[in-house]
Amino acid sequence: MRLCFFAGLLSCTQQSLAQSQKDTVIATDWPVLTYCIDPDWLPYEAIEKGQHIGMSSGYLQRLKQRTGLEFRLRPTNSWSETLQLLREGSCDLTPMLNQSENRQDFLVFSDVYLYAPNVLVSSREEPFLQGLEHIGERRLAIPKDYRLLEYVQRHFPALDVLEVESEKDGLMAVADGRAEVFVGSLYSVNAYVQQQALLELKINGWAWPQDELRMAVIPKHANLLPVINDALLSLPEADHLAIQQQWNNVRVIESYNYTLTWRVALITLVIILILVAWNLMIRRYSLKLETKSNQLEALKAELQDSNLELEFLSNHDPLTKLYNRHFFNTRMQPDNRNTNENQHCSLILIDIDHFKEINDEYGHSAGDKVLQTLSAVLKQCVREQDIVARWGGEEFVIMSQQDCPEDAQVLASRIAERIRSTSFSVAKAVTCSFGIACLKQQESMISCFERADIALYQAKAKGRDCICISEEHT
Secondary structure (H helix, E strand, O other): OOOOOOOOOOOOOOOOOOHHHHOOOOOOOOOOEEEOOOOEEOOOEEEEOOEEEOHHHHHHHHHHHHHOOOEEEOOOOOHHHHHHHHHHOOOOEEEEEEOOOOHHHOOEEOOOOEEEEEEEEEEOOOOOOEOHHHOOOOEEEEEOOOHHHHHHHHHOOOOEEEEEOOHHHHHHHHHOOOOOEEEEEHHHHHHHHHHHOOOOEEEEEEEEEEEEEEEEEOHHHHHHHHHHHHHHHOOOHHHHHHHHHHHHHHHHHHHHHHHHHHHHHHHHHHHHHHHHOOOOHHHHHHHHHHHHHHHHHHHHHHHHHHHHHHHHHHHEOOOOOOEOHHHHHHHHOHHHOOHHHHHOOEEEEEEEOOHHHHHHHHOHHHHHHHHHHHHHHHHHHOOOOOEEEEEEOOEEEEEEOOOOHHHHHHHHHHHHHHHHHOOOOOOOOOOEEEEEEEOOOOOOHHHHHHHHHHHHHHHHHOOOOOEEEOOOOO
């Protein structure tokens, strides 16, 4: 899959403040604040010919308009140099970065005003990895002093990490074989890939945590944070969209089209040289325009297809087309569950009995067909508001809106009966074991899942092809 990305960007949608808050102006006797940025992190921020460009420049300009604060850029050559100047107190402020434990030692942070996802990038030959936990022995490129490096070192210390100077250097490390995987921001990856025409790379999974971008000042200016937070909170959604359109949509596409024009011109030149033997020079300009038009239309179609495929793959299992474990884990988070799910919910864990024997006797292709047929049965049996996901291997999970174990058992029994009556691609009878747990008041979804898992193992211990309900459902 060619690495093309959508150009839209998530912003921190804010509720409108009162007019008095929108027009906040502070006293004019504040000192001019010296600020430093990441000099190579488009479309977020960069330094070009000594000038501050990128989305953070738009936010800083609006902050100046709304507060009266004055800012003076101190150029740096790298993000590491920027952090060092902030640590020394030589810079007063930086307008766009993630909060981390290490940075809290020398910076005070504003509220989050922009969210952006992080992704894994690899060559097209690599299998789909989905997340950091599946990288294994592959070498992972991460920019020095980035919050993602701190996160990986803390939570995945066994990974083979290659520290690079910037996100652009990380992508080039994957392109030239110094690393197998790169992790970075989706939107800066989008910009660099198109600028450098790294079309042999692809998105290979989501990387947690996402970017939660803030402004930060050194401790002696901590009294400015309420003013900064109020100003950022008062920005209308139109301002967020204008900044994103200026620095994400238009700028990236222009840069990419410049590279594409030279590529199309080279292809056209080769075509013209071939046509010289036929003495058809009169058609040179029409062929050039036609070729360019076809290339651009093909690119547009491929971009649309790639975006749709990326969105689907991030949430679905490629074999069964059910929701995947990543989607289910995300839905299990408290912030992602609606009020009805919090009050009325049952988890049903399903495991195909003796699935290994099916693979051993009939082969993995036959086993895959069994998984696909079973997935179709599950989708037919549940209600529209229920969630069915492939947890992994031969295990599936259903988040049902049944609010008592008896109703959940009726659903599980209906599924078990449908499975028994379904004709699978193997001669061996296919049955399943079920574990059920109903979400209790004040209980976390993880705890409920663990109880359902215990019930599933009880069903297996009883000889399989049966249903067990967690004993702690009351």
